[in-house]
Amino acid sequence: MNNLAHLIGLKDLSKQQIVQLLERAQHWAERPGEQADILHGRFVANLFFEASTRTRFSFEVAQKRLGAHVLNFIPETSSTVKGETVYDTIRTLEAMGVEAAVIRTKKEGLLQELAQSVDLKLVNAGDGTNEHPTQCLLDLLTMKQQFGMLEGLTVAIIGDLRHSRVLGSHLHAMPKLGMNLMLAGPPSMMPAQTPQGVKVVGMEEAVQTADVVMMLRVQLERHAETLYVSKEEYHKSYGLTLERAKMMKPGAVIMHPAPVNRGVEIHTDLVECETSLIQKQVTNGVAARMAVLETLLKGSERKWESSLETATY
Amino acid sequence: MNNLAHLIGLKDLSKQQIVQLLERAQHWAERPGEQADILHGRFVANLFFEASTRTRFSFEVAQKRLGAHVLNFIPETSSTVKGETVYDTIRTLEAMGVEAAVIRTKKEGLLQELAQSVDLKLVNAGDGTNEHPTQCLLDLLTMKQQFGMLEGLTVAIIGDLRHSRVLGSHLHAMPKLGMNLMLAGPPSMMPAQTPQGVKVVGMEEAVQTADVVMMLRVQLERHAETLYVSKEEYHKSYGLTLERAKMMKPGAVIMHPAPVNRGVEIHTDLVECETSLIQKQVTNGVAARMAVLETLLKGSERKWESSLETATY
Amino acid sequence: MNNLAHLIGLKDLSKQQIVQLLERAQHWAERPGEQADILHGRFVANLFFEASTRTRFSFEVAQKRLGAHVLNFIPETSSTVKGETVYDTIRTLEAMGVEAAVIRTKKEGLLQELAQSVDLKLVNAGDGTNEHPTQCLLDLLTMKQQFGMLEGLTVAIIGDLRHSRVLGSHLHAMPKLGMNLMLAGPPSMMPAQTPQGVKVVGMEEAVQTADVVMMLRVQLERHAETLYVSKEEYHKSYGLTLERAKMMKPGAVIMHPAPVNRGVEIHTDLVECETSLIQKQVTNGVAARMAVLETLLKGSERKWESSLETATY
Secondary structure (H helix, E strand, O other), X not given: OOOOOOEOOHHHOOHHHHHHHHHHHHHHHOOOOOOOOOOOOOEEEEEEOOOOHHHHHHHHHHHHHOOOEEEEEOHHHOHHXXXXXXHHHHHHHHHHOEEEEEEEEOOOOHHHHHHOOOOOEEEEEEEOOOEOHHHHHHHHHHHHHHHOOOOOOEEEEEOOOOOOHHHHHHHHHHHHOOOEEXXXXXXXXXXXXXXXXXXXXOHHHHHHHOXXXXXXXXXHXXXXXXXXXXXXXXXXXXXXXXXXXXXXXXXXEEEXXXXXOEOOOEOHHHOOOOOEOHHHHHHHHHXXXXXXXXXXXXXXXXXXXXHHHHOOO | OOOOOOEOOHHHOOHHHHHHHHHHHHHHHXXXXXXXXXXXXXXXXXXXXXXXXXXXXXXXXXHHHOOOEEEEEOHHHOHHHHOOOHHHHHHHHHHHOEEEEEEEEOOOOHHHHHHOOOOOEEEEEEEOOOEOHHHHHHHHHHHHHHHOOOOOOXXXXXXXXXXXXXXXXXXXXXXXXXXXEEEXXXXXXXXXXXXXXXXXXXXXXXXXXXXXXXXXXXOHHHHOOOOOOOHHHHHHHHOEOHHHHHOOOOOOEEEOOOOOOEOOOEOHHHOOOOOEOHHHHHHHHHHHXXXXXXXXXXXXXXXXXXXXXXXXX | OOOOOOEOXXXXXXXXXXXXXXXXXXXXXXXXXXXXXXXXXXXXXXXXOOOOHHHHHHHHHHHHHOOOEEXXXXXXXXXXXXXXXXXXXXXXXXXXXXXXXXXXXXXXXXXXXXXXOOOOEEEEEXXXXXXXXXXXXXXXXXXXXHHOOOOOOEEEEEXXXXXXXXXXXXXXXXXXXXXXXXXXXXXXXXXXXXXXXXXXXXXXXXXXXXXXXXXXXXXXXXXXXXXOOXXXXXXXXXXXXXXXXXXXXXXXXXXXOOOOOEOOOEOHHHOOOOOEOHHXXXXXXXXXXXXXXXXXXXXXXXXXXHHHHHXXX
């Protein structure tokens, strides 16, 4: 575990590495509100090139509960405006003593590329439609808490799958953990290719047979005009309606990576209903991110302490 | 006092609650620069849907002097862009462990509505033209320090009264504290209804008889074209000119919630003159906000500690 | 040194004051990552009216390593929108207990003007094309580390000199320290006047004779259309090409205040080459800024403690 250099995606992690992260996340989940000082005096930067309050706040709470100093990058006021590359920004942060950067970006593959050439720890907070690994980890943690084990669980992920980086991460993680994955949604929103072992099913089968019904946000911004005449129509055809929720198996639960479009992919009354774990997902997000940052930074020697010896003073 | 669930407005507070908050604010006012750790490791969020550096900084200083972790919401980069409701944002913060949210919004009544359904402590930092309770508290604290007592004081609030949330709060607080309130200003800027016991007077009477001459900022952005030909004309007719300042009673003081429009509602030389308490109001703003946050959070059990028992691990 | 009221520019500092700041910066440079608590519980504000992530982060790291509370001003969401003057903003911060303000602004001379009338410590983080004193200090620190002494060093500053506040500071500092300064670049980008003792030379002479080849960023935003047909042409004529780098003296080094335009004023392969000190400049930026803030704030009495006695409670 200590050799985890970055968290770019679940694709790169072994089953054992995922399980260890989940165990550590559970450790923090059992200590809500505890102020740790594991990262006291150490610097972490949040570079959100795409706007996101929810995810940025979750990371910021995790960082501050670990005792770290937090730098927040605000796209509008940044020198990337001046044409500086992200690589140069990262190298600048490194030189300032920042030890980890949490990055959200539209550019898929950017983090994988950066990982080759920087020493600072990179954490992917969503890269295009590729992966969103900490979201995946918090989902898995939430399922683990609910069902006691992950192996053998059946998860239906429903909705706008084509643009979903959450799906991107789960596609890598679930097979490694012996979980069953079903997809449902409008044909126009299906992923271009369906990986082996993943079933594409109709809405009714998905809702009736899954242990976890995970609804994805419809990117209305992108689809509004092209795919559906109205939110109401989407809701009726592919949303989790009150009727569909009643068809769910006993013990099955509702999840959603949020923010939700109430009345579109999910009926507003279901967002905080008894079988919904949406709030718990948010809570677990902090724990999962604490686990990731702790794992990446705790074991690491501070680069500058060794580099100091070779410096010319 | 310990049963103060939120601070939405002075409307909801009893005289005793106001007095207790002022006493606690005085406690902090007597300890300038002191670093307290009453809220060590606890999270507070500032959600300013309307821009305000001054008020946000004042809250942030108060929060950090109390030892809290601070999350700042930046409207431009937020997921409310994605259509998430403020309610969902607040619930998300709750789930992350945030215990109080300071909110500024254009929507009157939003906080009152939210207060029904969230557990996190809400602090109104200005809601439309309704109330701005911490501004009112800092004004009262400043008057108390100056005059030793509030009962019987005569305060003239002058200027753009129709859009003033500061007036909104004072209209509730002053009668409870036995204070006398006079209003003056252009007829077009008068409140739609004048509450019983409040006198509308001319500029000269207001300035000559009040113990406190409180000038309000003219929202030039709103009125520029419609109401006045020029700033100069406004100043001459309804501003605190040097001439009018000379007519003030011995011992009377000038106040202003700031930011000031120098040369419009107040002559530039009066902003920091001897009888002006404007700077002291700013200083007291930190103390008043410390008192509010401390009162709301100090006695409270952390919600998550009890909710943990019922969680499914 | 304790009588340093502000850091507006190198123009105002004596040789001894510069040397003392550099010694203190070296102290911090030798303690990378160390968390100090010299400014524990004290407030510093960063007011960047011009966007800059790099410089703001450097100051923020310095402030947090010293233990200070940091307030970040975000131009877009500020009450300066409402027309408040910078003077009033500073006075407001003072009244809240903020003890230092780091300011970047387009208005030359603004800080000098403010310094007459505010008590809070001002740090210039770049004012128009006038000065950028902390950049100058970190440059000097880096040269001192590299060469052991500053006196007698020959520095060539090359490129867009007309708009350079970095040059503005070096023009004041280098003569005081007995350093030799050469300028090179397009005639259209030369400063209006060349101070006595400063030589204007051709690119080849600059590169071949300097101990330090300091390339400046070309403000492409400003010049793109008017001065050069293309980036390639600029690079060929006035950039540090691979060929020119080979002509540098043995032991000579490359510097750049960053962010760099790769392939314009400097060949991309040179940015992190062995003779480049660009990364070390960034690292030293934190140390230099810690030295400045420490020097300004450490010896100072807190204003409010004495003012308390005269307050009316």
